[in-house]
Amino acid sequence: MTVFHRNEKKNPLPDNLRGGVIAIGNFDGVHRGHQSVLNRALELAEARGVPALVLTFEPHPRTVFNPQKPVFRLTPAPMRARLLQAMGFQSVIEYPFDRDFAGRSAQEFIESILIDWLGASEVVTGFDFHFGKGREGGPAFLMQAGKARGFGVTLVDAFRDEGAEVVSSSRIRGLLSQGAVVEAAGLLGYRFTVEAEVIKGKQLGRTLGYPTANMALAPEAELKPGIYAVRLRRADGSLRDGVASFGYRPTVTENGAALLETFVFDFSGDLYGEICSVSFFGHLRDELKFDGLDALVVQMKRDEEEARALLQGVSPIGDLDQKIAF
Template sequence: MAGTFERLTGDKPLPHHLRGGVVAIGNFDGVHRGHQVVLGRALAEARRTGAPALVLTFEPHPRKVFQLDAPLFILTPPAMKARLLSFLGFDAVVEQCFTREFASQSAETFVIDVLEKCLGISHAVTGFDFHFGKDRQGGPAFLMDAGKRHGFGVTPVDAFRDEGAEVVSSSRIRALLEEGDVAQAAGLLGYRFTVEAEIGGGQKLGRTLGFPTANMTLPPDTALRHGIYAVRFRRADGSLHDGVASFGRRPTVDDNGAPLLETFLFDFDGDLYGETCAVSFFGWLRGEEKFDGLDALVAQMKRDEAEARALLSGVRPLSELDGKVAF
């Protein structure tokens, strides 16, 4: 169905025009190639039947609720996830608030209160490993039986394996990003890993060195390897700029600072403060280094710029989704 993409919360009534939809259910952190198979099946069913295409996801991620002491690197925070789902062609995402109380409800209660009463679904599509309800009592078999009783169809989707016959998972992608391997991570995501944040102020040292940077503070659980990357920068107006970015603690000038993403935009001169922008990572250049003075730092930054320009000059979209995210 054509129209404006809607981002909704599970505690509000679903607009009438979205009821009776086909819903893909899952956390979908990363919206990676495995997720895209599940999402694609939901989109195909929605188009076949002329029903709205919806995604039901859970915020915060259940692991953040049950494992409070274990930091979780979220690949796609809610706003980014919503943007990716809109690019794929969905009509709406419903972000169900996930709490211990919600998780303690029975699987049947989830079916009745969320799927039937709240969403009024006509069809559900889930991954093979989706479980719900108290003690994870609900799974694909339970959902298929519930669908027969409550009048909606169910399509479970097997795990998607990559070209090496390994299951594509968010944990694999997190591990690659923790190593700085943004190229392999992109191969599993199906698009370049992208972060977005508001541009904040900095020490303005880069400007005095001839390398003014747009500075972003990322969520504290961001476990991307500290280092220098070739990136593409998207402004709020949609305009794109190639650049080189440093993520880390800036050991030469501020070794004790909090991690910061600093992006030097090629061939750009303007004020970005307060603008919410996105950075897509195309390649790893090197790790962080502590230089003997600013002259050595500037010389290396010039080498980084040349390497990043060369890398970015030949890039092509990995997929239709990548074309919308990073091109």
């Protein structure tokens, strides 16, 4: 799959990708609500025999307008692209979003990007999509422009879960901040997954019999500190079960930075420098401070047993989960 990072003047779209069905949105999380939009675009593209593309924006607009409080990204750009590729899209266009772009008119967005650059035959987006300076472009504006300029527009209603609640990225962030990774997976349609380089820590785990693969998540990550049953995927695609601690290591560190430390079961290799992903299957307990390392090791053994038991009985919750975490 091709990922485009630059704008339409610096990076012309290849001819074989023009004239496609374009799904537009931020798609942070690629959750079940987003999937209702994305799957509709894939269906239309397949029926018409044209490419299926995603037009999204980097960085997240909320972070541009409020840089002091960057948004917790459920799926940073590389992870989002991997999910979209797994769904079947031929290309993801990560359009640079800044204040200059936000100041462009809705009409300019349609003319320069949708028509001149992408040659869109159909645009698929959520019912509440707004664009252009001051959010002047909305669904009615987009549909009117489509009729005038010869491209179709499909608007998809908000997706609601089995309890009739709208599935949203903010709702999922709230669940993750409570450690509710099982409930979050139900809204995502796959296990919540992070991706980062494995870095060296203090290597205390080795001396305790629990060497860990350490990853630094983004500072704004709102995942609740605690112990989780997880599955780690290496760069070569291989999967291994494990138990992970996310948090500040209060037993051994004072005022440490948050770190994800994964003990990979039945593995003795070196992962330093690899880009690995970790999928969360269950929250085992909160992060605790123990009276010494002996008590910590006793609890770590219990955590390992509980994680092994939990992971032994898991099964995919959908096609995307099968591709990401199995």
